[in-house]
Amino acid sequence: MRYLLIALFCLLPTFAFAGEAQELADDPVIEKRMILLADKVRCLVCQSEAVSTSHSDWSNDVRAIMREKMKAGATDQEILDLLVERFGKSVLFDPPVDEETLPLWAAPFVLMVLGGGILYYQLRKRQARLATGEISAEEARRAAALLDEATQAKDKQA
Amino acid sequence: MMRFILPLVIFLVLAGFLYKGLDLNPREVASPLVGKSAPAFTLPQLQTPEKNFSPKDMDGKVWLLNVWASWCGACKDEHPVLMALSQQNIVPIVGLDYKDNRENGSAVLDKHGNPYTLTISDADGKVGFDYGVYGVPETYVIDKKGVIAYKLIGPVTPQNLQQTILPLVAELEKK
Numbered sequence: 467m468r469y470l471l472i473a474l475f476c477l478l479p480t481f482a483f484a485g486e487a488q489e490l491a492d493d494p495v496i497e498k499r500m501i502l503l504a505d506k507v508r509c510l511v512c513q514s515e516a517v518s519t520s521h522s523d524w525s526n527d528v529r530a531i532m533r534e535k536m537k538a539g540a541t542d543q544e545i546l547d548l549l550v551e552r553f554g555k556s557v558l559f560d561p562p563v564d565e566e567t568l569p570l571w572a573a574p575f576v577l578m579v580l581g582g583g584i585l586y587y588q589l590r591k592r593q594a595r596l597a598t599g600e601i602s603a604e605e606a607r608r609a610a611a612l613l614d615e616a617t618q619a620k621d622k623q624a
Numbered sequence: 625m626m627r628f629i630l631p632l633v634i635f636l637v638l639a640g641f642l643y644k645g646l647d648l649n650p651r652e653v654a655s656p657l658v659g660k661s662a663p664a665f666t667l668p669q670l671q672t673p674e675k676n677f678s679p680k681d682m683d684g685k686v687w688l689l690n691v692w693a694s695w696c697g698a699c700k701d702e703h704p705v706l707m708a709l710s711q712q713n714i715v716p717i718v719g720l721d722y723k724d725n726r727e728n729g730s731a732v733l734d735k736h737g738n739p740y741t742l743t744i745s746d747a748d749g750k751v752g753f754d755y756g757v758y759g760v761p762e763t764y765v766i767d768k769k770g771v772i773a774y775k776l777i778g779p780v781t782p783q784n785l786q787q788t789i790l791p792l793v794a795e796l797e798k799k
Contacts, residue, residue, distance in 0.1 A: 510758045523723075524758045527749055552756035554656040 493537070500532045503542050507549060508557050516559065655756055655775040662689070662766050663754040670721050670729050670743040677718070677744045679770055686796045687716045688789070689764040690740070690780070691752060694721070694728035696760040702779035706739035709785065715793045719743035722752045722760055765789060767796045 504518035509525045517525040528549070535545050546558065555561045563571050601609070657663075666678045679689075690706065692699040710717055719740035721729040726745055733743065746752050755764065756775075765774040774792055776784060 527753065531753060551656060552754065553758065554756075 493533075496533055496536045499536060499542070500529060503532060503545060504529055506546070506559055508559055510553060510557060655772075657756055657772050658775055660772060662764070662770050662772050663751075665751045665754065667720075667744040667746055667751060670719070670726060670745040671733070673726070673745070677742060679766070682716070682718070682766065683770060684768050685716060686768055686793050687718060687741075687766050688793075689718050689720060689755075689766060691720045691722050691755070691757050691760055691762040691764075693724040693760050694732045695724065696722075698779045699761045700736075702761055702781070703736055703739070705780050705782060705785060707737050709780075710739040710741075714790065716741040720751065721745050721747075722757060723747065723749040763789070765792055765796070768799065 501518050504525075505516050507517040507528065509515045509517050509520040509522055511522045511524045512520050517528050532545055535548070540548075549557050555567065561567050561570075662679045664679060666676050669675045669677055692702075706717060709715075717740050719742070721743055724745070724747065726747065729743070729745065733740075744751075749757075755762075759777055761779050763776040763780055764772050765776075767773050773796060774788070776789065780789065
């Protein structure tokens with residue numbers, strides 16, 4: 467009996483939590499819109515997690531503010547602008563392309579073009595060399611040395 | 625020769641970036657509020673709720689706005705540093721008791737000492753949100769015209785006080 471009571475008491479915190487969660491979802495339309503918007507916002511106190519899924523205190527606050535602003539008639543963009551104004555562009559998972567973030571957006575393409583260019587140039591050079599069949603003096607020396615070694619090894623065996 | 629140097633160079637550049645990354649704190653986000661006017665607000669003081677405080681009361685002064693709370697662990701680490709600073713009378717420190725209950729906040733100041741010129745109570749965290757607070761403690765250096773000159777995320781330490789905050793305060797005082 468006592469153990470049963472203890473087990474029941476252990477459940478108490480779960481009930482308390484369920485009560486809290488219910489209060490949050492009083493307007494399903496706003497709640498749905500809020501979750502969609504919160505998906506685009508980075509939780510600043512947890513790494514790589516969206517405000518929509520984070521349980522941190524700060525994310526709870528941001529969600530509360532989103533709800534409040536939505537009830538007051540703010541558009542999604544207005545709410546995002548508000549957050550950027552206070553916490554900076556890094557609060558967005560998809561930061562806007564502007565002067566500051568342009569290098570970040572452009573870097574992958576610049577590197578790809580650069581890499582492609584180098585590859586193309588190298589392949590062209592290699593092909594030109596293979597076509598003529600010429601080898602450099604250094605290569606000729608190495609080839610001769612290797613052949614020498616091979617013959618010597620064979621001689622020893624014989 | 626090139627075939628050895630190139631990978632080495634790439635390795636060194638990569639290692640350089642990674643080494644730099646060791647020191648960077650991903651939780652420190654550059655505040656967009658630096659260089660802008662401190663958001664206006666009016667809040668009741670913590671220990672004398674009948675009195676209000678507004679940032680424009682500090683016009684003409686360089687001051688620190690220190691965001692803290694009784695529930696915040698790192699605030700206890702910076703508390704002695706702030707106590708020492710307040711005794712030197714260099715710069716007024718305004719405390720903002722963030723998302724805290726009035727009794728708990730007052731109790732901390734009564735028990736451990738009060739480094740603040742005055743403390744305001746931001747019980748629901750609305751003002752903290754306007755200031756872009758996301759981790760406590762945070763400290764703002766605000767100049768004579770009410771512009772935020774610097775934001776420190778994390779506790780005030782003797783090091784960052786001597787190296788960053790106090791030189792900045794001295795420089796702003798001259799303006």
